[in-house]
Amino acid sequence: MKKPKSTKRYCPFCNKRTDHKIKLLSTGIKRGTLKKGGIDRAKLRGRGRGYGNKGRWGSKPAVTKWKRKTKNTKKAVFIYTCQTCKKSHQSKKGMRISKVMLE
Ligand SMILES: [Zn+2]
Numbered sequence: 247m248k249k250p251k252s253t254k255r256y257c258p259f260c261n262k263r264t265d266h267k268i269k270l271l272s273t274g275i276k277r278g279t280l281k282k283g284g285i286d287r288a289k290l291r292g293r294g295r296g297y298g299n300k301g302r303w304g305s306k307p308a309v310t311k312w313k314r315k316t317k318n319t320k321k322a323v324f325i326y327t328c329q330t331c332k333k334s335h336q337s338k339k340g341m342r343i344s345k346v347m348l349e
Pocket residue numbers: 257258259260261264328329330331332333
């Protein structure tokens with residue numbers, strides 16, 4: 247899905263329609279990166295080195311037929327930043343889309 251980088255939108259702080267910049271909310275950090283059992287730390291410890299199917303320690307999980315991913319879309323949340331008051335707010339409803347391109 248293509249989306250413009252800026253639009254005119256209602257600003258709840260200015261209480262009128264103003265120019266807004268659109269930004270996609272990032273998914274954030276990966277879970278368990280600081281844990282001892284986390285893959286990043288386990289690799290530093292020397293687990294999952296070498297070649298071949300590493301299963302749990304590989305870059306990709308060992309995928310079997312019943313473990314295959316079923317969902318191919320994610321909810322995308324957009325952040326709208328008002329250009330007059332510089333305050334930002336989110337879209338009320340997230341959209342389920344596979345890929346977002348801001349242009
Ligand atoms: Zn505003």
